[in-house]
Amino acid sequence: MPVIVRPVKDSLLDAIAREFKPLRFAQEMLARASGKTPRAARNWLDGRCAPDADALIELMASCNSIADEVNALVEERRRAREGKKCPGSN
Template sequence: MTATVRPVRDSLLTAIAREFKPLRFAQEMLARASGKTPRAARNWLSGTCTPDAEALIELMASCNSIADEVNALVAERKAARERKTCPGSD
């Protein structure tokens, strides 16, 4: 991969914070959107942890901006690999 690919963790946490931190009850709303606990949401908002795959999919389903961010990360990685096929797909 090239140096132009953004770190997933940082990009994901930035997108979550941008969407939820301005809200008055941010951790509760984030927990509700992800199907996880307010404590987990607080850890994501503070940058301590990132959502697991299940929570991420729930967030993507309920928040277009987070889905767009994840899709952009996938597109960046595909471009960085110059559209090579997966070794398992041959």
């Protein structure tokens, strides 16, 4: 049975929204956790764009639920590849 792969951007933005939207100062707290501007954080919370790699690493270091979501996406893609390796892994 094939593994269904979720879109990365949607999954990541859903995880960010679940973690930060309930907070009173969500935009500011997300900006602080990611090392980015409040405007960038607002764009993520509104689903307009996803964090860049630097911000994502900072968020993963700051927030276990976001790190768990990213790790789950990686595992999902590994299962979808069923043993295929990156050419550089040989």
